[in-house]
Amino acid sequence: MDFVRAKDVAEAIAAKAERPDAEFLAGGTDLMVAVNLDDHRPQSVIGLRHVAELQQMDDTRIGAGVTWDRLERAPQRALAQAARTVGSPQIRAAGTIGGNVGTASPAGDGLAWIAALDAGIEVASVERGRRIVPWAEFFVGVKRTSLAADEMITAVVLPDEQIEAQEFAKVGSRNTMVISTVSCVVARVGSGYRVALGSVAPTPMRAFQAEEMLNDETSPSPAAIAEFGRLVAAEVRPITDHRSTEAYRRHAAGVLAGRLLERCLSS
Ligand SMILES: Cc1cc2nc3c(=O)[nH]c(=O)nc-3n(C[C@H](O)[C@H](O)[C@H](O)COP(=O)(O)OP(=O)(O)OC[C@H]3O[C@@H](n4cnc5c(N)ncnc54)[C@H](O)[C@@H]3O)c2cc1C
Incomplete structure (x- = not known):
């Protein structure tokens, strides 16, 4: 296995252009698990820990190398609520938002937040420079993205919108160190509400019918909040697997969405 330690984005994408099969290594909390389990043995690895640009964040842009403990x-x-639920302190010290996006697991705890805020994924390559890919075009399936073989993720980019309220919660089989069975973010953006979910479809998803119903209400009543939860539960596309059943995930998605909406309404 050959290893390139990139010192900046230019060096990282040049290395990737030369070795399209190479894997980027950020915190290694997903990649090294796969290597250790012998699931995956990359020929080349491009280390990103020394790329200072990826560590930067401000109100509109979160560098791919920002770790969960900072988030x-x-x-x-x-996002901060989601970060506090990721793994253990050791995992949060190493794992990054860019790695979460790169893995693109349906259970990635950063992904519902990205979908709720309509964020874009900034990617870079030698050939095409930088471009921002809307989240819905970036995540294309279970652990599948539209990232090209010569590209890297440089940042999560937030649209210039006023977020009035935002709440995250997840459900798992225990309280800590747990992969999500369902995760949910409800956000009030301007005067409209958005709801995004993880672990209930091959990719992070928005429940647009539930959003539309809610956004027709000037001041949502308890009945409208209940209907919102019902619509979310109807819209998700979960499966039964070793972590949960399709029926439980559907139920939990509706309950979480309703609770987070109540929190947004009272904030
Ligand atoms: C014990 C344990 C508990 C965990 N708990 C959770 C949890 O609760 N919630 C959760 O969401 N996740 C959890 N994870 C998964 C993991 O920690 C996260 O997905 C983390 O965000 C991955 O980031 P990383 O920097 O370690 O990624 P890495 O392992 O370095 O990389 C992951 C993938 O992304 C690619 N990649 C990384 N950076 C880039 C880049 N800049 N451009 C292009 N591709 C890139 C890599 O090539 C690799 O394919 C857990 C993992 C472990 C081992």
Whole structure:
């Protein structure tokens, strides 16, 4: 296995252009698990830990190399809530948002937040420079993205919109160190509500019918909140697997969405 330690984005994408089969290594909390289990043995690895640009974040842009322990203190409330649920302190010290996006697991805890805020994924290559891919075009299936073989993820980019309220919660088989059975983010953006979910479809998803119903209400009543939860439960596309059943995931998605909406309404 050959290893390139990139010192900046230019060096990282040049290395990737030369070795399209190479894997990027950020915190290694997904990649090294696969290597250790012998699931995956990349011929070349491009290390990103020394790329200073990827560590930067501000209100509109979160570098791919920002770790979960830093995101625990992020100004974006739902992202900070999500960060606090990722793995253990050791995992949060190493794991990054870019790695979460790169793995593109339906259970990635950063992904519902990205979908709720309509964020884009900034990618870079020698051939095409930088471009921002809308989240819905980036995540294309279970652990599948539209990232080209010569590209890397440089940042999560937030649209210039006023987020009035945002709440995250997840359900799992225990309270800590747990992969999501369902995760959910509800956000109030301007005067409209958005709801995004993880672990209930091959990719992160929005429940657009539930959003539309809610956004027709000027001041949602308890009946409208219940209907919102019902519509979310109807819209998700979960499966039964070793972590949960399709029926439980559907139920939990509706309950979580309703609770998070109530929290947004009272904030
Ligand atoms: C014990 C344990 C508990 C965990 N708990 C959770 C949890 O609760 N919630 C959760 O969401 N995840 C969890 N994870 C998974 C993992 O920690 C996260 O997905 C983390 O965000 C991965 O980031 P990383 O920097 O370690 O990625 P890496 O392992 O370095 O990379 C992951 C993938 O992304 C690619 N990649 C990384 N950076 C880039 C880049 N800049 N451009 C292109 N591709 C890139 C890599 O090539 C690789 O394919 C857990 C993992 C472990 C081992």
